[in-house]
Amino acid sequence: MILLFSFFLALIFGGPAFAENSTITPQNGTEIDYGPDPMELEIRQDPRCLPGCFFETNILGSWWLEDFPQNCTTVCAPFGFRIDGQTDLSEKQLTEILKNMKNVIAFQFAVTHTRFKNTHFLAKLETVDCYDVGTFMHSINYRMEDIGLLNLSNVSCNIDIGTNNNMTRLNLPQLNLVHSPYANYSSFTVSVSYNHPDFCITVPEMLKFMVYNDTNFEWMIGDYCRLSNNSELLSQKYCDVRDTPLEVMASDCLKIVGNLLIDEKNQNFVGKLANVDTIFGNLIIRNTNLTDTNFLGSLITIMSMREGEPVILIENNPELRNVTIPKFVKYHAPQTHVPVQMYNNSAELSKTSKFCYDLQNQLTDTMTWIVRINGLVCDYIQRDIDAEIARQTRDNLGSGRSVVFLMGIFVLNILF
Incomplete structure (x- = not known):
């Protein structure tokens, strides 16, 4: 659990991860080698991940650009795939670098804290597989107006799209939630919230999120786009x-x-x-x-x-x-x-x-x-109903006792 927690801290705070083996140093100074993270190992053993097609850090930036597998159509990211505030590449550079990437296999796919208006530099992207447990995230992109991935079709991830102040549309017309062919986990969680005040989601987009009855909708906040042109x-x-x-x-x-x-x-x-x-x-x-x-x-x-x-x-x-x-x-x-x-x-x-x-x-x-x-x-409601029934019963019993008492007095008067 400590190892998994450390892994997710690296994803959240953007620290690049390099080592294939993880170690923890206890207070006595003895280093313990726990071996590869199980999530990392799962990706490394995935038959879809070919040699030379691994992204060995978790943030796409110029410092490790020469190691990015630019010629691979399927990119496997054992430590996550992030484009964030530390990414020092222009949209033009990203478009060139990612021009062949159609599929990503990672436990987190995140575009966060950027200044891009959309993610058209990921135009060729078709699938993202998080093994049903990871997250497809677009969050805290203050200039982003829409995601704009027109070819993205199958996503095997939880969805988290929020706090993009200028986002008025998702623009994910082909996106489908689908279970990973290499995993069989629990239900998906979908959250779309706190974007532009005029944000709307199309009914087809919502229907694709609703495909599984057990999908957990958390912060779905906004409105539905008009049907007038559909x-x-x-x-x-x-x-x-x-x-x-x-x-x-x-x-x-x-x-x-x-x-x-x-x-x-x-x-x-x-x-x-x-x-x-x-x-x-x-x-x-x-x-x-x-x-x-x-x-x-x-x-x-x-x-x-x-x-x-x-x-x-x-x-x-x-x-x-x-x-x-x-x-x-x-x-x-x-x-x-x-x-x-x-x-x-x-x-x-x-x-x-x-x-x-x-x-x-x-x-x-x-x-x-x-x-x-x-x-x-x-x-x-039932408590109050039961209380009223009990009250009426007591009143009726009380009335019955009074009648018996009066009849007894009447009989005594006759006899004596």
Whole structure:
């Protein structure tokens, strides 16, 4: 564990790594040789890594440029592949150096702390394999407007793209998350956050991140790009409610893009949502006279990118007595503690815990706080119901004892 920790410190802080064997010197001064790092060894034994095609440091810079395998289409980087603030090469130089590189095998692929507007110098790059456990990172690049890797297709890494102040687009049209052919690890983690305030991700990009059901979406913050110019998605029954409100939306939409607000103005058109299985945004039901949510019978997934907001907010619907979304099982709510919230609807919703528990059990086995009705989690709703039943039982028993007591007095009066 100490050795792995040392390896990741080298990746994070950019210190070049050279030695094939790692050593640790204990306090008594005796040097212990633990042999090659297991991650390094895994790359060195990968049959795709040919002799002469290893990048033996972790930062691409002029000081070791002559050792970079410029003629290899597959570059293997046992210590990671980084282009960062220490990289002293121009875009033109990088384009020339990397013109043959199509595949990278490394436990970290990082472009960080640079001043580049994009990474077009990696134009030939097609695949990055981190054995499913490493990270594909573009972070803290203050001038970067987009990543712009148009040929990058298969990435077997966790994704971390964030704090790029000028980035408004990913521009990764071909990127697919795929499991490494030489590894079989756990699920991927995807994080895209705190880029430019106008940052948006395209629906096709998000769909490719969603290909595995167990992908862990962490800090997905931003918005979805408009569909207006995407004829392919429009033909597949994707409907953007920002451009086409529910009142005039087609009745056969399967996917909704944008925050869906159902209110007193459009509540008569909720039948159009009968086939919708995914909402790329938030769902709000507010100030309606609806009595149930049966129109959401096909809804499976809600993928919000609005930080701190619930994916479902249902409030001020005095006639709403039944909140059932039977197929709803997947959501993303960035930095939101309670993703499903209901307030000030009919009293019937608070008189039973069924609706609360049904939604909670559909979404999680452990997180008992993710659904609340009038601020109460399901267990507290049931607690209050049980307490009321107990009170009524005590009152009824008390009334029964009083009747028996009075009857006893009446009988005694007759007898004596």
